[in-house]
Amino acid sequence: MKSIRSICVFCxxxxxxxxxxxxTTIELADYLAVHHYRLVYGGGRLGLMGVLGNEMLNKGGDVLGVIPKVLVNEKLTRISNDKIITTADISERKQYMLDASDAFIALPGGFGTFEEFLTMLSWSQINLHQKPLALxxxxxxxxxxxxxxxxxxxAGFAPKENLNLFVSSNHVPExxxxxxxxxxxxxxxxxN
Incomplete structure (x- = not known):
């Protein structure tokens, strides 16, 4: 497998x-920065997204925000224009994140975070990508x-092997x- 250098974090x-x-979000950001991973994330300044982006930037980490046009707003966006990509919509955002990342991690979040994780899991299931996915x-x-x-x-709606398409842990190094x-x-x- 290709080495992991760029990690997309949904949160x-x-x-x-x-x-x-x-x-734990700060711990993740510190781990990413210390190990020289590039962070690809939603580009926001609020919530865990803001904590993650701010911590990475404060540590001198490599950050790329990907935000759909509908969410571009100075109250929501944290990073400078040279570190942000604006997409036409949410679907284009997810495709850009897929193309720009070697792996994916989902932190706790709401409906959007669930949707992003499940999209990448579904795309993995049908072999649109073969990248690691983690909770x-x-x-x-x-x-x-x-x-x-x-x-x-x-219940027979997915093969049990699909459970191997992602990993899960409570601890960042693990x-x-x-x-x-x-x-x-x-x-x-x-x-069937």
Missing amino acids: GSNTGYDEKYKK LNIDGFYDPLIQLLKQACD LFDQLAKFQHTQPNKWT
Whole structure:
């Protein structure tokens, strides 16, 4: 597998109520900066997205924000114009993020974060990409989603092998160990 240098992080435009989400986001940003990964993210200044981008920039990290035209707003955008790409819409944003990244991590977030993660998972399932995909499962935040994905497999709507298309961990270094070992195997999409 190609080495990972550019990582797209999906995360919320809110910080959540528990301080641990912000704390782990800072830990992730520090890890990315120290290990010289480029961050590809939503480009926002609010929520975990803002925490992540600000921490990376403060550490001198390499940052690329990708924001759809509909969300361009000086209150929402944090980074300078030379570090941001504006796309026509959300679909073009996701395609740009896919093309610009070697791997994906989802931090806790809301509906947009879920949609971005599930899009990349679905695209992996049909072999549109073979890149590592991970959930940073802070304090079990993603346990219900993982359970739902297992339930879809158990009910015959997806092959069980699809559960190998992503990795999950509560700890940043362990998550990167799993990303480094990730091997994409395209399962047969049809179960019956």
